Amino acid sequence: MRIGGWAITIMALALAACGNQAAPPAPAEAASTQSAAGQAAPVTGPERVILAFGDSLFAGYNLAEQEGYPEQLQVALRAEGINARVIDAAVSGDTTAAGRQRIAFVLDNAETTPHLAIVELGGNDMLRGLPPSATRENLAAILDELKARNIPVLLMGMRAPPNMGAQYQAEFDAIYPDLARQYGAALVPFFLEAVYDKPELNLPDRIHPTAEGVQALVASTKGAVVAAIPPAE
Numbered sequence: 001m002r003i004g005g006w007a008i009t010i011m012a013l014a015l016a017a018c019g020n021q022a023a024p025p026a027p028a029e030a031a032s033t034q035s036a037a038g039q040a041a042p043v044t045g046p047e048r049v050i051l052a053f054g055d056s057l058f059a060g061y062n063l064a065e066q067e068g069y070p071e072q073l074q075v076a077l078r079a080e081g082i083n084a085r086v087i088d089a090a091v092s093g094d095t096t097a098a099g100r101q102r103i104a105f106v107l108d109n110a111e112t113t114p115h116l117a118i119v120e121l122g123g124n125d126m127l128r129g130l131p132p133s134a135t136r137e138n139l140a141a142i143l144d145e146l147k148a149r150n151i152p153v154l155l156m157g158m159r160a161p162p163n164m165g166a167q168y169q170a171e172f173d174a175i176y177p178d179l180a181r182q183y184g185a186a187l188v189p190f191f192l193e194a195v196y197d198k199p200e201l202n203l204p205d206r207i208h209p210t211a212e213g214v215q216a217l218v219a220s221t222k223g224a225v226v227a228a229i230p231p232a233e
Contacts, residue, residue, distance in 0.1 A: 041081030046232045049112050050074075050086045050225070053099065053142075054120030054156070057191065058090030060214070062203055067211040072218045073225065082226065087114065095124045096138035103145050116229050117146050120156035120191055122175065126164065132171035139175065143183045154228040155180050156191035156221075186228040194220035 052058050052070035060068025070088035077084035089106050091098070099121045107113075119142060125135040139155075146153050157176035160169040180187035192209075194216040195201040201213035209217060 040079040043078050043083050044081055045083045047083045047085055048115045048229050048232070049110075050084055050229070051106070051110070051114035051117040051151075052086055052088055052090060052120070053103065053106065053117055054090040055094040055099075055124055056090070056092035056208060057123065058088065058118075058120050059092045060088075060090075061092055061208040063208075063211055063214065067214060069214050069217060072214050073222065076218050076222050077225070080226075082229070084229075090120075093124060094121060095128070095130065096121045096135050096142070097125075100138045100141045103142050107145070107149060107151075113149065114151055116154060116225075117151050118154045118156060118225065118228075119143070119146075122158045122172075126158065126160050126172055129164075129168075132168065132175060135172065136175045136179065139179055140182075143179060143185065147183060152228060152230055153183065153185040154225060155185045155187050157187060157189045158192075159190050186224060188221050188224050191217070191221065 050070075050073075052073070058069050060071070065071070068088060068090075070086040070090065074084055074086035077086070087110070091102075099119075119139070121142070122135050122139065125132075125138075143153060143155075155176055157180075158172075160172040162169060164172070176187060177189070179185065190196075195209050195213040198213075198216075199206065201210055201216055202208065203210055
């Protein structure tokens with residue numbers, strides 16, 4: 001998807017973001033399975049709980065329950081022998097403001113304090129043309145809440161397309177690396193890097209990844225997740 005595709009995607013996403021609001025889904029967990037490369041490694045060690053906190057890109061929009069990013073990430077981690085449990089706390093249509101409003105509730109109601117939180121939000125802010133300063137403030141508040149609870153963070157970065165304007169693009173794109181440095185969070189610079197320009201890995205809406213696209217996202221980010229999981233005490 002080149003610059004022209006980005007422009008089409010922006011219009012489609014703007015409509016989809018307004019229509020995809022949904023109630024928070026119940027936490028979903030995927031079972032361990034074999035990796036694509038062969039036999040899965042034996043799962044060992046203490047359980048590591050990972051909170052996947054995001055929007056429709058995490059929620060598995062129009063996919064089967066076990067095909068979403070959190071579920072497939074759990075499968076991939078367990079296939080490598082990591083005793084991971086990934087909690088799907090994503091809500092389609094969420095802006096950073098909505099995430100800010102619910103982060104404390106999610107953490108307060110978690111059965112176990114997560115060992116790692118993966119934060120993936122901001123795309124809907126950009127699609128609605130919300131000021132990057134507001135996106136930055138909301139994400140900072142989410143990171144503040146996680147920091148107060150001593151929960152390490154892996155921040156999934158997003159990027160604005162060129163047709164948003166040079167100034168908006170520069171301000172928006174700077175949010176994620178700036179906050180990662182400020183809070184000492186791990187960072188994936190652009191979460192959609194593996195799929196954004198590959199139509200075959202996206203649904204017909206040219207917005208959300210297919211099941212194969214989710215697998216590509218997991219493959220491209222799994223190393224960052226593993227590196228961000230704190231060692232067991």
